[in-house]
Amino acid sequence: MKRINLRSDTQTQPTPEMRRAMAEAVVGDEQLCEDPTTNRLQAKVCELLGKEAAIFLPSATMANQIAFAVHAEGGDELIGHHLSHPFIYEAGGPAYLSRIMMRGLQGARGMFSPADLEAAIHPAGNYHLSRSRILLVENTTNLGGGAVWPRDQLREVCAVAERHGLRRHLDGARLLNAVVASGVAAAEYASHFDTVTICFSKGLGAPVGACLAGSDELIKQAWRFKHMYGGAMRQSGILAAGALYALEHHVERLAEDHANARRLAEAIAAMPHISIDPDCVQTNIIIFEVDPHFMPAAALASRMAECGVDFFSITPNSCRMVTHLNVTADDIETTIECFGDLLS
DSSP, rough: OEEOSOOGGGGGGOOOOHHHHHOOOOOOOOGTTTOOOHHHHHHHHHHTTOOOOEEEESSSSHHHHHHHHOOOOOOOOEEEETTSHHHHHHHHHIIIOOEEEEEEOGGGGOOOOHHHHHSSSSOOOOOOOOOOOEEEEEESSSTSSSOOOOOOHHHHHHHHHHHHOOOEEEEEHHHHHHHHHHOOOOOHHHTTSSEEEEEESSSSSOOSSSEEEEEEHHHHHHHHHHHHHHHHOTTHHHHHHHHHHHHHSSSSSSHHHHHHHHHHHHHTSTTTTTTTTTGOOOOSSEEEEEOOTOOOOHHHHHHHHHHHHEEEETTTTTTEEOOOTOOOHHHHHHHHHHHHHHHO
């Protein structure tokens, strides 16, 4: 039985062409800035995001944690959505590594308003309070169902942060999904932020890697934390070549993932025991509710796995599916058939 893997876009496998590029990569010591392929990747990311410098790292989680370290001191406060990746899935890293507070905001689909941010920022000069220091925005939103921040809302939120002297970090692990879905250039999104994380091992299909981009000064600081956190990779050009190939060949095809996700969402929305608004599926993430009187979400995921379709439950009553490079339109039709058989 062929398995259809909808657990995450991190499940992608490198294509034969990507493997070939990796095998033939010219390498050197990246800690000495002598790996030519890594240097090419970093330059390409700078061009893509309109930033002065970039640093290649093993993961987007490390990129986020290094950004927090260069922006804040112990006792400072980071403000972001309470469901964003650094709040939920980074193992308490901000508290442990940077000793910073985390203020989680509410808001539909992983987003919040300028007024929400304004109300959360502590007034300057009150030494009884932690210093509000970092604004975190996740675009697209992970547990927000792959939502894309509206351009005006993002600009206004960042303007509030800038007015109060907050550093601004964009967790753009899936930023290029937002770019393809919205038509807004990556550099325009990035222009509102001091630092930007971009990941290559999700929808772009590379096996490993992320970049953190920002000013020359901030990325020089990031190099120190990269070494401190164990991020030295030496002949990293083998990995950077996969990321380069992904940027050159796999960006526009993200639209296929978005179309597959929308097709799947529209189909299951018409089925019993499932609740989802297909219009909320903008990119490649589908989050749907399961009627608890029918069965728990984990049981539904287990039953679908018996049919060869793998995805995760994320709460007792909800599941998450993610389309990606290795999920075809035919796989989506098979998945719809399996849902129909089970839910009917």
